[in-house]
Amino acid sequence: MSEQIPHWLDKQAELNPDRLAVETYMGEQISFRDLRKRSRGMARALIDEGVKPGDHVAFLSDNTPYFPIFIHAISYIGAVAVLLNTRLTAPEIAFQLKDAHISHFYIGKGYEGIADKSAVGLEMKVKAIEELPILNELDYPLRRELPFEEVYTMMYTSGTTGHPKAVMHTYGNHWYSAIASALNLGINSNDKWLICLPLFHVGGFSVLMKNVIYGMSTHLLEKFDAPLVHDAIIAKGVTHVSVVTVMLQRLLRLLDGETYPKGFRCMLLGGGPVPERLLQETSKRNIPVFQTYGMTETSSQIATLGPDYAFSKIGSAGKALSLAELRIDSHKRGEVGEILVRGPMVSKGYFNRKEEDGIYLRTGDLGYEDEDGFLYVVDRVKDIIISGGENVYPAEVESVLSEMPGVRETGIAGRHDEVWGEVPVAFLVTEAGVTVEDVRTFCNKRLAKFKNPAEIHFVDALPRNASNKLLRRKLFHLLDGETSE
């Protein structure tokens, strides 16, 4: 019954052929008919390159129109799109290419160098996406149905362990996620969702899914650029934007006493807790902020707080969406415990890793529900650092640093930062002679910029508990009267 649905892009091209699917800030406009045509053309080109159903095809690109075209081409073939974070270093990419069993690797402009470097020694084709021929293949026999149970995309996350692993999303995960969001936010035929989050993250990617599942227009930015977002909301008919806190703060500075047009109906705010002062400001400006809780494993939002409750439930991420369920692993309501989630938008697991047990996903996050059932997230994964919307897993940075010659012990913790929300800080026990400069150089080569420690402190010993487990929360106590950079 629910095993498969007609290909969603075919359907939109049938129902809304002339409706705007994707527009860029440069003024390029692509209708659903065009998007289908170009996606099918690319599918044919990829098939000519040897891409087969089930192949894992990596993609490393900024937010350009090639992104939606690529992912739809992949779905027309029945391959799997592995979306890589553009901020990663060559060794990080190399790990993912190998781990994900990539057969083909396509790259957007500007990533030729790092792609070649990361694919060294791996057997795969590396090619610029723009070099694929533009074929007109409206009649070529491509896949007509999308099976809900089939894996469609993979995105890497480090999870609680600090070891990067690929979250597998099926067509069903993305579809149900889009529908659950629609049941919460509503759908209008004149909706236009601005994308300024990276498309390789689920926050941006999920808008491309809404685009093709609802038949909704999107306004695509290469990256977050406050004046461009501001102008698009004011003058381009944008009705929805997904942002993280630091972006909203910058947008507010630009608003400068103005208000957004009436048609603007959703500022979807993810990526951690929101300062109360910011909510007061958005309320004063009548900005409809929806605070959300979600993660890669839930295919984006799984709980959302509507603007009606922004103040009465300050700090809450709301309630689980229509198809989702949420439980707190605690003894009684109101008590903090691990957040467990469940629903058809929740990923079944990680590629090539041991299967998790249980029908609920254990998020690793801590939270509680108040007497009205509203969720409060107390700690987004133990010790996780969220820097400008990107997750930094202390364990991952520690693991890299521990490989540096002369480094004996490492501890990473986050500290508050006005601009990025949080930044990682390193505490190292080293042999004599290791300098801050050495550490920076070592990290720069191996870690994405946002994972690089903002401060490096040399200490005599790290705080540990009886079983010798690192106590990350006590790291900053080391600084009481300590020398450091």
Add this chain to the structure above:
Amino acid sequence: MSEQIPHWLDKQAELNPDRLAVETYMGEQISFRDLRKRSRGMARALIDEGVKPGDHVAFLSDNTPYFPIFIHAISYIGAVAVLLNTRLTAPEIAFQLKDAHISHFYIGKGYEGIADKSAVGLEMKVKAIEELPILNELDYPLRRELPFEEVYTMMYTSGTTGHPKAVMHTYGNHWYSAIASALNLGINSNDKWLICLPLFHVGGFSVLMKNVIYGMSTHLLEKFDAPLVHDAIIAKGVTHVSVVTVMLQRLLRLLDGETYPKGFRCMLLGGGPVPERLLQETSKRNIPVFQTYGMTETSSQIATLGPDYAFSKIGSAGKALSLAELRIDSHKRGEVGEILVRGPMVSKGYFNRKEEDGIYLRTGDLGYEDEDGFLYVVDRVKDIIISGGENVYPAEVESVLSEMPGVRETGIAGRHDEVWGEVPVAFLVTEAGVTVEDVRTFCNKRLAKFKNPAEIHFVDALPRNASNKLLRRKLFHLLDGETSE
């Protein structure tokens, strides 16, 4: 993944507790919190009466608030609701009670007499729904999940064969139907759908599903009453109405130069082809008419034509909804053939009947697609008569009449009627002495009013083809110079 979802009424009571769920024209207002409370209370009362998971529970009632409460109570138990047409005669009901393996039979006000008569000799409890105690059972352990594959409702249809059979709808059928409609018509938090179609038919029932799946308000009328519908659109914030042609014609007469409020955004029009003059009138009055094609087996609409195309595609039922597929069983596009449909809203079959083969449902209806892919229904089931939105199957009426003493042969055909669209007409070969009055009396007892022949003609022989098959379309040729009533 998609096997089950949280109980939809629990979810709405959690997300939108104070939102209006059902209001009646008498001014009664029920919030989602109240609807849940009352439905759970009734579930407990039904359990006390012996209703168990999997039981088939019949319901015979007008459109009252007991209807939604009853169907949700059934879902909290995991039983099956068998919804009976209130226009049926006692023998027709008796057949369905027996055929559907009914264990319990609940009735609304005014149906005590016919219920007792139809249940004679059958082992089942018959009880007035209003006599159930009102229990407050918020904490009683009831079903918390709705499994998509489980049968939830059964409604009788005669299909092409003329033998009544029960269409089984799963939770998934109803859910996907509601979602497909939402993806077409959009969802707003201020939507309010007026119900004036009977709730025992899928056209009315599907609005109760949208009600609880979207968290959408409904305005419930006991039956179609043009002034009440008119007033509700004008003054009660109604945004959607589902009607059949004859209802729309009456509404237009009341509109009398006025227009509906701007917020009124959908007049969903089903039940057969629409006269062009009617469309011209609705267009002049800016009434957003959506013409649809659907049937009990598709859980309501499966194709819909939006108002933008009302004139350029006059007479079309539009295109298959988002999750649905439609094929014409013909050699090339534009040619007439049987309409085949497919999708997660399509019923898997009839209760206790041989399973149909094939992944597409053969509708028995004839139609074609134009060059742009728009569906035109040429003939809604061979020979079917649609009278005021109700299907009359000639074979069923013939079968009843053939049991009358003195009747040798019967043929039923429809003729155009200004008020009802069509009405059935009987052509009989009888022994001497049978009178029109005899036939009327015989039919009145055994057939719902809308199935009773509007005219009765006595003829010498019926037109038949070489293999002796009745040629219903030639029946009216018999009247060229014939005496009759």
